[in-house]
Amino acid sequence: MRRSLHRRLGAWAADRFGWRPVREHVLERRVAKSPWYFGDGATMLALLGVLVVTGLGMMLTYSPHPDAAYSSIRYITERQPMGWFVRGLHYWSAGLLMFMTVWHVLRQILIAGYKFPREGTWLVGTAMLVVIVTMAFTGYLLRWDERAIHAVRVALHILGGVPWIGEALVVLVQGDEQPGARLLTRLFAIHVALLPLLLGALVAWHIYLVILHGVTSHGERKKLTHTAEQQKQRYKADAHDEEKGETFYPDTMAQSGAMAGIVLAIAVVLVVVRGPAALMPEANLTETSFPAEEWWWWWFSALVALLPPAVAPTFLVLFPLVVLIGMCLLPLVDRGPERGYRKRPLALGFVVLTVVLLVGLSGLRLRSPWTGWPVGEPPALPPDVMLAPEAETGRLLFARHGCTSCHSVAGAGGRTVAVDLAEMEAPRSRQYLDDYIRRPPPGVAMPAYEGWATEEEIQRLVDYVLVAQMFRTHR
């Protein structure tokens, strides 16, 4: 009697609240089996969820006015209980989302996820990519520290380079002729309302299409189909097959959920170990500062720095456009039946090349902390010179800490951005060099190495420069 009441209540609720169709068409639907790493989509969804919740948490305190923004972030981080954790989780989830986005796109290219009948899924995904990247950028501008203000100004400079309408675009984003209150308000509105609403709609659409057309499965690579209709039949057959198919809940969800869980755990570990992004001094247009970008832009910075100056301005405007147009055209151009990467060397080559470039460029950037223009080699020694082991260590550090990005030594190695160390006005004492490397005098473009390099490393650098200043320049 009780049991049947329970059942009847359940059935009533399922009918009146409308979740029966959801259960049938979403949870209990048959899908083609796929390996665990297909869970990257679910992982991104989980990260987005974390971003929404942590973002809402911070919005309760954050103040989007330039006079208060920075101190409200400080307050969240330093005073508000668990504030540092929430901010940290927001930051690291955003970074991981950027990472997973690249992963997801490259994986779809590898397994032809954009081919019929899933062109729409891919195009909606492309729109999501644009929104996610913009979110990742506008997010750290809200910190309103030196890094934020310079990041937005670099972006505005790139915008300003758009032919004819550049200046109007800048004023449009800034909301005014001068950077000020309206700029931050606009960034805030874009980051917390405009784009999230848009992204929410796109995510729902993307998932709807995934439910409708399924995702690429292993079976599809072996038995080729030539039309969208054939492909849909093939997918349906696989999904309902005992061997090749499974039920979405709980089989598929367990797997993709596991991946999402692992990535979320990584985010939490990162928050605990590294904490939220460090706050630089408050945004200003007066102090000497050394802008740096978030790590997910490292590759881009290195790329910008390595471009020949002649093509750089055009490239900056064209590059995002080319990526976008390329992604939109891809499903319309590549319509062959092959889906496996073994038979699609172009796709495989493209993905491998992209990964190599992303990792390689980020590595270059990492080795050159102060400029995106690294010179990795330590300056060569003049003939017949043998250094003491301490000074030799210093010579290697000289390249590792990016000194070579600005200084050459007796004409060797680096670029001549700053003074050649063998051509200083007069030989400097140990104390002088030590002080200078630690804290260059105000107004000098060199960064302070105190706190950046270890005590030991500073000593070795001094050992090297002390000797190197005596080298003679051979020209």
Added chain:
Amino acid sequence: MERRDFLATAVITGGTVATAAVLGPVAWTALSPAWSDRRRGVWADVGTLEEFEIGKVTHAVVEVPRDDWAASLRRRGVFVWRQSEGNVTVFARSCTDLGCPVTWDPGNGWFFCPCHGGIFDRDGEPQRGPPKRPLHRYAHRVEAGRLMIDLDSIPPQAG
């Protein structure tokens, strides 16, 4: 016309008009900064001319004379180069490559950009690295011994 066709046309037209009536004004006001409000000229006081030593480049901070403005950005750094008694140039801090703030190194007599190693000489002419255009110069005038600059006389992203 069939009743169905008529209704379909009515729904589509009505929907479009209603959407336009709301979206239009919103889009207009949101985009308006791009064409209204431009280039009014905002003159800011840099200081008395005497403060700037002849033959030197000095970093000066000006107050943006707008009270509707956020305090954190109401101050702005500029470089004043006083070539001679009556001859002054005021440079913006933004590198003409991508806008990073340049610094003046009196030792080398150069402006350095920390981002991609751009260098400008004391005339603001690009010497090394990516920048191709000279540093932006503010329009200036001297009024009763005080140096004034027009903050709107450089591109909007370069302030």
